[in-house]
Amino acid sequence: MSATIPATLPVIHLRRSAGRAAVPGPGRGDGRAARPAETRWLPAHDDGSVPPVGPGGPRGPVGPGRPGGGPPRGPRPHWRRIALVTGIAVLVLALIGGMGAWFYARSLDNNMARTDPFSEITGGRPAKAVNGAMNILMVGTDSRDPDAPVDQAGKWRADTIIVMHIPADHQKAYLVSIPRDLYVPIPESAGAGCETGQRRKINAAFAFGGLPLAVRTVECFTDVHIDHVMAIDFAGFKQVTDALGGVDLKVERTITSIHKPYREFTEGINHMNGAEALDWIRQRKQFPDGDFARMRHQQEFLRALMDKAASTGTLTNPPKLNAFLRSVTDAITVDEGFSLTDMAVQFRNLRGENLTFVTSPHLGSQTINGESVVVSDRENALVMYQAMSGDTMAEWVKANKQAGNGNG
Structure with a gap:
């Protein structure tokens, strides 16, 4: 008994549509194997025609895999796992970089000469933590100063004495220069009381007792607690300057150096290499204010170095x-508790514009016991050093309008 197809049922014609035809023969002529023909079954219209395949055509099951044809979709990537692995890799690289920076900073720390200037002062003192306000005694020496007598070449002189005060916020620094000829009481020894000894030029303290006596003398004179000590060999700063490619310094008047090779410094801004800058900051006899001019030039030199280093x-x-950095650590000697890494982190915001240079208040030069000395303005100096001890130097500078002029 044969089945009858109802007239109302639509007839669907299926037609075999060939995909890419197979190329006969063992190969395709290009060295690649032939691909088998692909069979696709397309629905036909009632009249037997086949709708077009492609844009605008049906998107039915025209091939293996996912709808619409194409290769089957594989498992989805685990993005969380990829992110985790990437994060671990970045962390490892950061740790390696951090360890490298730490070892580099430690090598710089070890490159600096060390001394213990506090051992004779009240039995020594504990290392100062790098927080809060801080006072650093900077003693500039010149082991190869051409003005030093040849037969005393081994005796260093304190040509520059600066008390550097850093407020508790570590955003500024105040550098108070003490004239090397300032007439002050020098104790008998680093461990002696302030009332002992006799009055001499303050740079004699370094010549007689080295850094320990220099620290004791400055503390007795200023009544400011010194936390760290840094001795700077200006002769070594020749290499520091050259490492930076030289510095620009202002020459206020044209002069000829009194030291060989008798360089001429022309009025205006001069770009100087290490040898030229060192020669310039040694000059004093050609200026009306003598040693004060040299002190001013040293301040300008230190500021220029810091600006160039931070550029x-x-x-x-x-x-x-x-x-x-290597040349700087070669040129300085610090106390045992001085940490270069701690200082770099805490004072990373300091730049030349954050430095205020001030000279210890004085009454000028006088002749005492046959020698020319600088006499301290005791009243004004006392007020300033009290401001330093009380961490109120900003207020003192504003009241006295000394910022930037370098004069007492």
């Missing part, structure tokens, strides 16, 4: 930055 051209140039 983009230095910080973004690893070889140049390394040469600068």
